Amino acid sequence: DGGITQSPKYLFRKEGQNVTLSCEQNLNHDAMYWYRQDPGQGLRLIYYSQIVNDFQKGDIAEGYSVSREKKESFPLTVTSAQKNPTAFYLCASSEPRGSGYTFGSGTRLTVV
Amino acid sequence: RKEVEQDPGPFNVPEGATVAFNCTYSNSASQSFFWYRQDCRKEPKLLMSVYSSGNEDGRFTAQLNRASQYISLLIRDSKLSDSATYLCVVNPRQNTGFQKLVFGTGTRLLVSP
Numbered sequence: 001d002g003g004i005t006q007s008p009k010y011l012f013r014k015e016g017q018n019v020t021l022s023c024e025q026n027l028n029h030d031a032m033y034w035y036r037q038d039p040g041q042g043l044r045l046i047y048y049s050q051i052v053n054d055f056q057k058g059d060i061a062e063g064y065s066v067s068r069e070k071k072e073s074f075p076l077t078v079t080s081a082q083k084n085p086t087a088f089y090l091c092a093s094s095e096p097r098g099s100g101y102t103f104g105s106g107t108r109l110t111v112v
Numbered sequence: 113r114k115e116v117e118q119d120p121g122p123f124n125v126p127e128g129a130t131v132a133f134n135c136t137y138s139n140s141a142s143q144s145f146f147w148y149r150q151d152c153r154k155e156p157k158l159l160m161s162v163y164s165s166g167n168e169d170g171r172f173t174a175q176l177n178r179a180s181q182y183i184s185l186l187i188r189d190s191k192l193s194d195s196a197t198y199l200c201v202v203n204p205r206q207n208t209g210f211q212k213l214v215f216g217t218g219t220r221l222l223v224s225p
Contacts, residue, residue, distance in 0.1 A: 031211065035215075040120075040217075041217060042199075042215045042216060042217035042218065043156070043199075043215040045212075048212065088153075090155055090156075094211045099144075099146070099158065099161050100146045100148070100158045100161065100201065100211070100213065101158075101211070101213060102158075103155040103156055103157070104155060105154070105155050106154070106155050108153075
C-alpha cells in the first residue's frame, strides 16, 4: 500500500543536540511538506519542497534544515538553534493538482 | 486577521444530534477547500473536499459560500466515533499546479452517550 512513513514515532533530544526526523513516501508525489503542531494550536509550515533538489522556507523555518536528494525522502533536521523544539512534527505529500495532502503518522519530539 | 478561522469549541453533543461547524477564510482568491479530521495525538486525515455546489458523504455535508467566504460542515446523527477535532483547510493559491494548504486551528467535537 502507498503511504508516508515517519520515524521515529517518539524522539527525545538533549539540549544542544541536533536530531533528524525521517519522512519517506512511496506515493510518487512531487511535493512534500513539514509541519509543526503545538498543543491547542494549528499546523505551522516549516519547509516545503515542490521537486527534487529544491525546497523553500515556510513560516517557521528558523532552527530547522531539510534536504530533498530523492523524490521519496524529505528528512528534517532540528538543530540546536531551535529554542523550543518540543512539538508534534508532521510530514505530508501531495499531487500537483490533487485533493489535499496525505500525512505521515507524525514524530513526537521532546527535549529532555 | 488569520487566513482561516474556526471556533475552537468544544462542541458537546449527545449521540444522534446534528452539529454544524463554520469556518471563514480571508483570501477571496482561494481555490480549493477541505475538511480534515484529527484524532487525539494522531495525524490529520482528509474527511472531504468542499465543492461550490455543496457535497455530501453519508452523514456529512459540506457547503461553500464564496460570497461570504465561509465553509461549513454538517454532521447528522452524531456517533461516539465522530469525537475528534475538525480542521478547516484552504488552498489560497491559484491553480498553479502546487498546493500550499493553510490549516485552521480546528474545532473540537465531543459526542456523549
